[in-house]
Structures are given as C-alpha cells and as structure tokens.
C-alpha cells in the first residue's frame with residue numbers, strides 16, 4: 001500500500017490505473033478504523049481492481065460544540081489495518097491540502113433531504129459532508145464509492161448529490177456492521193464508559209421492538225415513536241430524535257408510505273450514537 005498526502009499524488013496514481021483500464025473503488029473515512037470500515041473496503045475490493053481509502057477528519061462537518069478536537073486520530077494503526085484489508089492507496093491529506101484557501105467559500109448543499117433527522121439538530125453538518133465528499137470524488141475520480149448504511153441520511157444525501165451533479169460514480173451502500181450484541185460499529189463507541197457500553201445495545205434492541213410492533217400491525221407512527229423514545233429515555237439514553245420516515249424523502253412517514261426507515265440519534269453521557277432499521281409496510285386495503 002502506498003500512502004500519499006497530496007492531491008497531485010492521488011491524481012497521478014489514479015490516472016495510471018485508469019490508463020491501464022483498471023477500475024477504482026473508493027472508501028472515504030475519518031479514520032479510527034474498525035470492522036465496519038473494513039467491510040466497506042471489502043465491498044470496494046469485490047467490485048473494483050484497485051481500492052483507495054481516504055482518512056481525513058473533516059473540520060467543516062463538525063459544529064462549534066461538537067467533538068472535532070477529541071475525534072480519535074490513529075493513523076499508524078489505521079494504516080496497518082488498511083494493509084491487512086488489501087488497500088492499494090491511502091490518501092491522508094492535511095486540512096491545508098483539502099482547504100487550500102483557508103476559510104471555505106464554496107459549498108455543496110442538498111436542500112430538503114438535509115432538513116430532517118441529524119440535519120435538524122446538527123446545523124451545517126451535511127453541508128460539510130457534501131462539500132468534502134465532492135472534493136474527494138473530484139480528486140480520486142473513482143468508478144465506485146462505498147458508504148455505510150448506518151449513516152442512512154448521509155447515504156441518501158450523497159446519492160442525491162451525485163445524481164444531481166452528474167458525478168460519474170456508482171454509490172454503493174454497505175449493510176451496517178454490528179457487534180455480536182447488536183451495537184452498530186462506530187468510532188464513537190470508543191468514548192463509551194463500561195456502564196454506557198453495557199447499555200448501548202439497547203438502542204438497536206428498541207429499533208427491533210419498533211419493527212416488531214409495525215410487523216404486528218401498529219400504524220400510529222407518532223404514538224409508536226413517542227413510546228419507544230420514552231422507553232429509551234427511561235433506560236438511560238437522552239433521545240435527540242427517533243422518527244419513522246419515508247426511505248425516499250426522509251420526511252416523517254404517513255399512512256401512504258410503504259418503504260420506511262426508523263432512525264434514531266441518542267446520547268449516552270456525552271457520546272451521540274445513531275442507528276436505523278428499515279421497515280417494509282404492506283398497506284392495508
């Protein structure tokens with residue numbers, strides 16, 4: 001695996017591969033890699049001849065009171081895991097390399113899809129994500145880019161962005177990787193204390209309960225959201241949102257929607273966790 005830090009070097013490698021007719025798969029990350037990231041890399045490997053991974057903790061997607069400074073930076077361990085996973089090129093740029101003119105003035109923003117869920121509580125977050133992913137896609141020019149379904153809203157927004165901006169890339173969503181107790185793998189899990197870690201799987205357990213209720217015929221989505229939210233709060237979480245949305249629009253689901261997702265964000269102590277579960281509803285006739 002080669003490790004490079006400049007945009008020019010990435011472009012040179014990718015030009016060489018494309019000239020030889022090889023396809024390029026890309027997995028953008030913020031590092032602190034775990035098995036969830038490795039499953040994204042495996043997905044890219046299965047679809048493409050070469051795999052590029054980026055590690056960049058992107059300042060523009062963190063709000064002023066969020067965890068940019070304490071976000072774990074573990075480049076040496078990450079590089080070792082990437083070699084093991086069969087990565088060809090690691091791109092690990094500095095902030096100056098990605099934002100060469102300092103304070104950014106050019107933004108990519110996706111309107112409606114960014115208004116719901118995490119977009120409502122993390123102002124500017126998705127604008128930072130779409131801007132940096134546009135830059136990364138422009139630098140790497142991959143044939144395929146892989147993102148995790150755990151960040152369901154991010155995936156929906158990035159699909160929309162690539163379609164609307166006509167990026168020549170196929171966006172692939174990879175299934176959420178989970179610990180054996182059901183907790184979705186996330187770099188933020190490392191912030192949890194022992195007692196919080198014991199409680200954390202309750203988040204997915206509550207989503208499974210919600211799905212079971214819907215499968216059993218519950219159709220009052222707002223009542224179900226508030227029942228499951230309250231149960232999470234009682235268990236020790238501080239729920240930011242728990243919403244049943246249309247998978248297509250991300251707006252709160254109504255009786256006409258059939259393809260739904262229940263998405264949750266909740267804090268345990270100072271650590272914010274997110275998860276989701278997809279729900280297929282057969283409409284009553």
Ligand code: PAF
Pocket residue numbers: 028029030056058061129132133151154
């Ligand atoms: O999902 C992430 O880790 C980040 O949001 C991404 C896509 C790498 C952009 O910084």
